[in-house]
Amino acid sequence: MNKEKRINECDCKNVGFINNDWLCLECGEKIDHDENKEKNPAHDWKTYIEQAIKTGLESPTPYKVIPYKNGIGIKKIEFFKPIKNGSL
Numbered sequence: 177m178n179k180e181k182r183i184n185e186c187d188c189k190n191v192g193f194i195n196n197d198w199l200c201l202e203c204g205e206k207i208d209h210d211e212n213k214e215k216n217p218a219h220d221w222k223t224y225i226e227q228a229i230k231t232g233l234e235s236p237t238p239y240k241v242i243p244y245k246n247g248i249g250i251k252k253i254e255f256f257k258p259i260k261n262g263s264l
Contacts, residue, residue, distance in 0.1 A: 221248045 232239040
């Protein structure tokens with residue numbers, strides 16, 4: 177019995193960059209790498225800012241993240257002032 181995977185049986189998760197192309201390392205099929213990319217905060221400002229806002233609000237010392245209007249980069253971080261008991 178032939179135990180090699182055929183192209184239609186391969187899920188093409190094990191990919192590598194060979195000779196300027198993304199190829200499946202199991203079946204050799206050429207892969208369109210953009211389809212397989214997940215949103216990574218290091219490459220996607222929107223995802224990075226969303227995570228920074230969530231982290232700031234959940235932090236023991238809560239803070240507010242203010243992004244630039246164009247959505248690329250963080251303009252400012254403001255720390256919330258603690259509310260003292262009995263006074264507003």
